[in-house]
Amino acid sequence: MDAIFNPVGDAPNVWHPADAREAYLLKRRLGRQAVYVAGGTLLRTEWEAGSRSVSPHWIDLQRAAGMGEVFMQTGGLCIGSQVTLGTCRKHPTLTSLYPLVGKAIRCTAAPSVRNVATLGGNVCSGVGDVLPSLLLYDAELVWQNEQGREAPLPLREWLELRAAGALDPDRILLAIRLPERADESGIRQASGGDDALPSLLRIEVYHKVGRREAFSPSLVTTAVSAEIDAAGCFRQVKIAAGGGKAMPARLGALEAWLVGSKADLSRLPDVYERVMEEYQPAGDIFAGESYRRKTAASLIAADLWQLLQQTASEGGGRYAEPIQQRNALEGPSGRPG
Amino acid sequence: MKSETDRIGLKPWTCEINGGRVSLNVSPSRRLLDVLRDDLGLTGTKRSCDIGRCGACMVHMDGVPVNSCLVPVYQAEGRSITTIEGIGRDGLHPVQQAFLEEGGFQCGYCTPGMIMTVIALLGEYPDPEPEQVKEALSGNLCRCTGYAAILRSVRRASERIIGEGCGPGGKGDACV
Structure with a gap:
């Protein structure tokens, strides 16, 4: 782990854990003195506004392995939490299969901010403007805790637990999963039974x-x-x-x-x-x-x-x-x- | 025993700025904007809102526009940074020329950021649709010129770039 020891200076220490587990353990050790930093755009806004004090320890998540890719997997599309909004906005699979996510990102900040801000940061804020579109597609969140990767948790459920204060605040969001959709056009032909009528x-x-x-x-x-x-x-x-x-x-x-x-x-x-x-x-x-x-x-x-x-x-x-x-x-x- | 540099929280930092390799000892949590202006004297990058809203501090990082007030320098480690000083070194860039010809500035404070944004836009879309221009410039505020002249400047720059074959892969003189 690469870190800066800064016992006397005012500048925060920046830590670069190798992976999410190392980041989690570091956060546990440093406690409330530390903050996870992904793109850091929201944090910077809060620091400058004085609505949040600058933490003495920053845990950089962008260099941690395994959270920076977008890929198809069984059951849907997986978006690493450290993927920038700018990358999401231009990702052909994401924007064609889940068009409202692309629309929501287009309405979030400006392109230059989106080139730094991450989808994980938007989600973890709990009030990000991309969230309604992710809710619409029944997105799931994959988290890292001390034991490892947790089972996917529906975004809808996570928002409710977060509001109730019932979550481990040190967990790290690894990825956002969007369930598979029937086709790219969004107009699905039903297969039988009560669904035999096609959508018009x-x-x-x-x-x-x-x-x-x-x-x-x-x-x-x-x-x-x-x-x-x-x-x-x-x-x-x-x-x-x-x-x-x-x-x-x-x-x-x-x-x-x-x-x-x-x-x-x-x-x-x-x-x-x-x-x-x-x-x-x-x-x-x-x-x-x-x-x-x-x-x-x-x-x-x-x-x-x-x-x-x-x-x-x-x-x-x-x-x-x-x-x-x-x-x-x-x-x-x-x-x- | 730690060196004085370590003791006060500095760390070696290297990146490419305007085509040249730069190595400094800096606190990694400092803003890229401050290092550019205060340590490197690149004051063409302007400080204004400090929260990524106005675009006056726009630079390119690996070819894409970012607000340097939002970027801690550790995020720029090993990256390629271009500031307004790195633009048009052998004569005005077509975008700069277009802003001059169309009166796309008044006080000029927002202009370096505007130029950086428009260069990135036209590098990706040499003939952008109005909606693409609007989206690209949504993070650049101008409080005195008015956007009509800026939009005319973008259009003229686009025409010049297309005319000189400076789209993606182009080799015209105005492509620098």
Whole structure:
């Protein structure tokens, strides 16, 4: 292990463990005096803002072996936690099979930040804007503890345990796994039984609403995936929402209410109300919870409305175009002058 | 017994900067921005927001743009860094020329960062779509010029680069 011993200087010590286990043991030894550093972009922001004190020991994860690759494996795609957002954004397999992850990354920070920031860092923040898209694809997390690699844990479950403070804070995220999808187009032909009816139309949409059009902290993020089958019913409905300091979460009650129900416009007011009830935003002095609830409800209802409109006008067979990031404030460019 | 250098937390650090090998004793947690400006005198890289929002400190690390205020120097160990001083050494780069011709700057403080971002963009996409330009420049703020002139500069630089065969693999004079 390569480390710097700095008993008198003010500068933090930087440690370069060879692998995740060594990093874990080091963190255990140094305790709260140490912090894991991946890309370090969020940490730097927090240090400069004074919202977090600079730790005297930094444990560099980027040089640790085994966390920097993207590869297909049995059951899906595995993304090492130290892969940068920039690499993810341009990865052909990732962006074609899981397009909302690519869309969400495009809406996260700016390219120069994404060339340093990692997907693992975005996940471990617990509020990263990529999380709703990962939730939509039922992502799993692979962790390292003292004994070794743990069994994959659903992201959804990890977020809940994290919120409850029920996790070992020293564990290291090794990889994010995305379960295999049926095909690249996202339009899946059912194989039999009750699923014998083919899906007519599918929509996959990610939204981020911030104060600027680009490179802005989120107020609300939503991700929606839904299909309407030949019988005119919703199926395969997945909806996630987050934004700001809110814990991203799937809106499971709304999903269950929609699946199998007749897909018509009369349901949309109920969709709006159910999002208002189920989505748990975190308001602040600039944007309260009520505003954020209304925003999320409007976006999700509008996505389903778009799906219904296309079903009515075209009869299906098309992949609905995802909508890009929207700006909370009206303006021609969304850029400060 | 530790040397004085070790005692105060310095460590040998080597990387390539603007084509030349640089070796220093630095604290690995220092920001690349500070080492470039304070230790190496490369003050064309500007300090502004300190949190990766404005793009004034943009440099290339192994050919891709990064905010040097966000990069601790240990992350740059052994890498290739290009600053604005490494651009257009044998005459103005086409992107610099385009910014001059189109008035793509006013006070000029953001301009080195803008230039570095646009060079990286046009290196990857010599004829970028408007959305690609918008995305690439989303991390570069200008508070006085206005973006219209900057966008015109990008377009003119693109035309010049394409005209001189400076796309990927190009060998024109403006490719430097």
